[in-house]
Amino acid sequence: MRDRSAGCPRNAWYALAASAEVGSTPFGTRALDTPVVLFRVSDGSVVALGDRDAHRPYPLSLGHVDGDTIVSGYSGFAYDRTGACVRVPSQAQVPYGARVPSYPVREEGDLVWVWLGEPSLAERRPPVPVPWLTDASWETFGGQWETAAGVGLLHDNFGDITHVAVVDPVISPPVLAGVAPALEVELTETTVHFHRDWPAAPLPEWQAKISGASATASYPQREEGAFLAPGLWADRWDVVIPAEEGGTQTFRFTHAVTPVDDRHTRHIWRVSRNFAPGAEASDMLRPIFESYYLKVREILETMQQVIDRDGYGEDVNVAADLAALQVRKILRRLVADEG
């Protein structure tokens, strides 16, 4: 039987943490089965090193940051931002060649992106800009957690949102309950965009409430999804409201997905909007979205358990899976390119 899992490319930027999580206290995490420690040095930039002391199998994240170095909490070995050991307590000479791996890092959209693949390619494949996550004209909230499911299941999920009405009728815009209009998919070598133009329909109750828009009037709505990189989805939902009634309301949903190992994924989600600014509206929206994303997490974890127990099946695909299948094709190719 054909392998239906797409795998995870190493040559990609993955968000290992939110910027706010990384300071002068070491932050230990894992991605692509690799232990990584993140910390900030004196110029404010983030350093990513292999999270294992070169001397003994002890995580550097259990040590401390001293100036521009990180010091092992067991051996006392100190490493600079390039991963080179620069100081050992027991002798004046640093052991020749003592070092830990270091990884390229970029901060973009208040997220810390790390490149764990071929280092020379990092410069040549810049991370995708996500300006709305930091732009003042967008109000953003979000959350993050680990999902006990392989990243492929998360990609499949974001590749088609027609399940939303089934999974969570509260969050689901009423129009999703009807027949889905044609899915339009746009491909490039490494990205997949898709959209559907939904007919005019009322807003979900909660959206009318926070935005002051009419709860009964019908407005055309547009759904967009975009697989922009192996570690990034950027989706949006537009409700086209005439300017005199307040103008188009747009949600942007950003999902940074990082494979921890082949059955665990770090999921950092952000919900941005260009309407109803302010903490009060965010406080009302957060539980609605959090509850939906938690339901998705639970479902994907159940799917992973089914796969663990019974293996990959020959899943039946439907027309709406077109985008998800194109994403798998891209991922398979990127993995194949790594040799």
Place this chain on the structure above:
Amino acid sequence: MTTQPIVREFEADLTVVAAVEAATDVVALTLAAEDGAALPPWTPGAHIDLVLGEDLVRQYSLCGNPADTRQYRVGVLRAPDSRGGSKAVHAELREGATVRVRGPRNHFPMVASPRYLFIAGGIGITPMLPMIAEAEASGADWRLVYGGRSRASMAFVDELAAYGDKVTLLPQDEAGFPDLDGLLGEAAPDTLVYTCGPTGLLDAVEDRCAASWPAGSLHLERFSAKAPASDEEDSAFELVLQRSGLTLQVPADQSIYEVCKAAGVSVVGSCLEGVCGTCETEVIDGDVDHRDSILNDEEKESNEFMMICVSRCRGDQLTLDL
């Protein structure tokens, strides 16, 4: 009512921000969005379509820097036997002109390897430029053998000068043809061979690699369709589109691509002669009669994918993931 999804490739009108003579009869075009917006990312080996007119679509390899997300660069040879494509590019695409671009897509991807042998003929140098830059950056051990009619006809020689003796230039009027027996007579360990150029060169490289190199060592890209290997007559067959839940009849005188289009199933295609790879489709069941110039023998035998613009079915029924 069920609605079939519509699939297409990214398309945009781009502006020619520079048109530079890169060699005799070769123009290097730099393309960008009018508003300077970011263009879709790509990796070495990728190409784009230039839509030059109705029924006049041509593929050109991207030969700039993938890290520059605002610009694409292509090199276009004015082919003496041009069917109109390269002539239109040379005549019309001056600085400031607008051209419709589709893609990018990549059927010549660069696979990681400690060693590479690049063999380029003429304008086939274009996809090699970003590959070489990447090979050099990663510290791979690589060599380029680049042949052309004459020194003046060989594009991007100035850019290659920085690589010193890793590059061998072979202007035919000074140095003759590349010594393929010397280069490829024996398989080199852990080495991938990438080649692009005129059909004669590619066929010769293919023959030598088939004779003595491990399967999967050779990666090549053709500009035009390979001479058909099978002279089998086209026959009719039944086509099952699993995802759409449709069964269609493909008559002997129509392609799968045409039959899908006529039935309202959205499929993407570009060159429609088995060269560009746009219409690659997953095969679920059936014996495919591969007639494209993209898949290698291994890929053809795996029966996993096919190009539905030219390839057909040997048996009575073919099931595709559409």
